[in-house]
Amino acid sequence: MTARVIIQKYGGTSVGTPARIRKVAARIAETVREGERVVVVVSAMGQTTDQLIALAHRVTASPPARELDMLVANGETISAPLLAMCLAALGVPAISLTGLQAGVRTSGHHSKARIRAVETDRLRAELEAGRVCVVAGFQGVTEDLEITTLGRGGSDTTAVALAAALNASVCEIYTDVDAIYSADPRVVKRARRIEHISYEEMLEMAAVGARVLHPRAVEIGQLYSIPIHVRSSFKKRPGTMIVAELPMEERSRVRGVAHETDIAKVTIVGVPDRPGVAATIFEPLGEAAISVDVIVQSVSETRETDITFTIAESDLKQAVPLVRRAAETVGAKDVKASGGLAKLSIVGTGMLGTPGVAGRMFRTLAEGGINIEGISTSEIRITCLVSNAQAEAGVRALHTAFELDSLITRGKR
Ligand code: ADP
Ligand code: ASP
Ligand code: MG
Numbered sequence: 001m002t003a004r005v006i007i008q009k010y011g012g013t014s015v016g017t018p019a020r021i022r023k024v025a026a027r028i029a030e031t032v033r034e035g036e037r038v039v040v041v042v043s044a045m046g047q048t049t050d051q052l053i054a055l056a057h058r059v060t061a062s063p064p065a066r067e068l069d070m071l072v073a074n075g076e077t078i079s080a081p082l083l084a085m086c087l088a089a090l091g092v093p094a095i096s097l098t099g100l101q102a103g104v105r106t107s108g109h110h111s112k113a114r115i116r117a118v119e120t121d122r123l124r125a126e127l128e129a130g131r132v133c134v135v136a137g138f139q140g141v142t143e144d145l146e147i148t149t150l151g152r153g154g155s156d157t158t159a160v161a162l163a164a165a166l167n168a169s170v171c172e173i174y175t176d177v178d179a180i181y182s183a184d185p186r187v188v189k190r191a192r193r194i195e196h197i198s199y200e201e202m203l204e205m206a207a208v209g210a211r212v213l214h215p216r217a218v219e220i221g222q223l224y225s226i227p228i229h230v231r232s233s234f235k236k237r238p239g240t241m242i243v244a245e246l247p248m249e250e251r252s253r254v255r256g257v258a259h260e261t262d263i264a265k266v267t268i269v270g271v272p273d274r275p276g277v278a279a280t281i282f283e284p285l286g287e288a289a290i291s292v293d294v295i296v297q298s299v300s301e302t303r304e305t306d307i308t309f310t311i312a313e314s315d316l317k318q319a320v321p322l323v324r325r326a327a328e329t330v331g332a333k334d335v336k337a338s339g340g341l342a343k344l345s346i347v348g349t350g351m352l353g354t355p356g357v358a359g360r361m362f363r364t365l366a367e368g369g370i371n372i373e374g375i376s377t378s379e380i381r382i383t384c385l386v387s388n389a390q391a392e393a394g395v396r397a398l399h400t401a402f403e404l405d406s407l408i409t410r411g412k413r
Contacts, residue, residue, distance in 0.1 A: 004169040005127060006031070009041040009137065009159035013176040014233035015079050016046035024174075024233060025086035028132060032092050037127050039166065041137040041159040042083055044075025049138075049152070065110035069139075069149050073099070076136035076155065084134045094132040097122065099139035099147075103165075104158060106140035106148045109289040113140055113148035114216070115157065118165035135162065156217035164224035171226050173213065174233035180205075180212055180240040182404040183257040187392050190405040194240050194255065201255055201347055202228075202242050204381045208345040209260025218242065246349070253357060254402040255348040259395045261388045262313040263341040265373065266323055270333030271307050273300040277330045281307065284322040290315045294343070294376040294385055304333075308374060310385060313339040341373060342391035345383040346398055358382055364401040370394050
């Protein structure tokens with residue numbers, strides 16, 4: 001293939017109504033007229049995925065994971081052909097493809113499958129024939145042709161994986177905000193636009209709740225050096241570029257504040273202090289594809305420790321029996337679990353080697369009367385566990401304390 005390909009991903013709000021799908025088609029048509037080869041990835045229309053999940057829960061309290069994937073994958077299977085029809089109506093040759101037809105091969109972890117490979121033969125043939133490919137995001141297929149989904153927000157990952165597989169020049173993520181901001185602009189009215197952000201910083205932000213991008217999309221982008229451009233589907237103005245190296249003047253201590261609600265805390269009480277115990281506890285969670293974070297092990301003075309960690313509240317039902325079984329195996333005394341928590345994080349490569357950042361974070365939360373129930377750090381991130389109810393106030397306080405507030409309060413973006 002000679003000409004380079006560009007990938008454009010349109011999120012749920014951007015294709016939320018028939019009129020919006022027509023607008024998106026017009027925008028794609030413009031890009032095609034500029035001579036680009038385009039692969040489009042679409043999300044389900046508006047709240048479709050939520051509605052399908054709710055529908056499943058109206059027929060049964062615990063839908064089998066495989067059947068749930070069979071159901072929710074349909075959101076994207078609907079939006080892709082609708083967009084392809086609009087393109088055809090505009091005289092742009094286009095074809096919609098499911099994840100399977102587009103060659104998206106995944107692991108078998110239903111609702112959180114990982115992309116293993118993209119077989120690009122079909123995509124390349126369609127592009128060669130001059131057609132725009134409109135790929136249903138979020139969905140893939142295992143070796144046994146079982147339908148899987150990639151986790152909420154996973155269409156971003158489909159887009160960046162296709163960009164990597166097709167060696168695309170850029171992956172454009174069109175969404176309902178016009179850039180990545182220093183905090184969720186819905187929560188912080190004075191959030192600041194970010195022109196450039198490093199993969200590293202964006203990965204940390206996404207991993208701790210900035211849902212503007214799916215974390216694995218950033219991971220793949222970094223791995224394959226795919227420039228990712230996050231921008232508005234309603235406005236022309238360029239948004240945020242995610243890149244490897246930041247321009248010098250854009251380095252600052254803390255670049256963003258992120259939050260994630262609906263976190264659960266699990267504590268295993270009275271764990272015997274000997275090698276192999278932590279492995280016995282965490283391995284079954286890994287096998288079940290349950291992500292664990294903020295792991296704290298208390299200091300042992302009595303040859304016994306407590307181990308506390310967090311998971312998404314939605315994983316709690318699946319995790320507790322696994323943890324109880326492991327706790328019994330290692331001879332621990334008890335397992336306690338509770339939900340209703342949130343993670344508050346500050347992120348920035350500039351905080352490396354800057355003393356006082358942690359102290360300032362904890363002092364800010366203390367002054368806001370916010371209790372910290374756990375702490376975790378990476379080199380460029382500090383996360384505090386707080387109650388759900390105090391999360392948004394905490395984000396605003398931290399945003400101000402780290403001098404991120406923009407001088408102007410923005411209206412609708
Ligand atoms: P899409 O449907 O296009 O994938 P999402 O709802 O998944 O859109 O992501 C966009 C949303 O992410 C925004 O509406 C915004 O509320 C939220 N968001 C959270 N953190 C940030 C941030 N730091 N910058 C921009 N948006 C953010
Ligand atoms: N439709 C899926 C979701 O709502 C995937 C996506 O939009 O990226 O999570
Ligand atoms: Mg999204």
